[in-house]
Amino acid sequence: xxxxxxxxxxxxxxxxxxxxxxxxxxxxxxxxxxxxxxxxxxxxxxxxxxxxxxxxxxxxxxxxxxxxxxxxxxxxxxxxxxxxxxx
Numbered sequence: 272x273x274x275x276x277x278x279x280x281x282x283x284x285x286x287x288x289x290x291x292x293x294x295x296x297x298x299x300x301x302x303x304x305x306x307x308x309x310x311x312x313x314x315x316x317x318x319x320x321x322x323x324x325x326x327x328x329x330x331x332x333x334x335x336x337x338x339x340x341x342x343x344x345x346x347x348x349x350x351x352x353x354x355x356x357x358x
Contacts, residue, residue, distance in 0.1 A: 274300040277333075284320045287340045 281299040282292050293299070303323060306316045316323045320340075325331040335341050349356050 277303075281320060283344060284335075284337060284340050287343050288337065 278295075278298045278300050285292050295301075299318070299321065302318065303316050303325075307325065314325055316325065320336055322334040322336060323331050324334075345356055
């Protein structure tokens with residue numbers, strides 16, 4: 272499920288930033304779903320880690336706000352799975 276992947280990514284970003292990992296009742300998937308239901312006509316969600324632009328067809332574009340954390344995640348992935356990331 273894509274929502275689980277997004278929540279896992281959020282947990283990793285919080286872990287790498289030294290922040291407490293969000294409770295399951297307040298993670299990105301819950302907050303995004305609440306936002307979509309409560310803010311009609313707006314197609315953008317933003318928090319401290321992500322900017323998410325979502326569309327009626329169900330797709331979304333995710334922009335990461337903390338690029339230094341993405342670099343750290345990529346370094347970890349490259350160490351364990353060297354052929355996964357492009358050079």
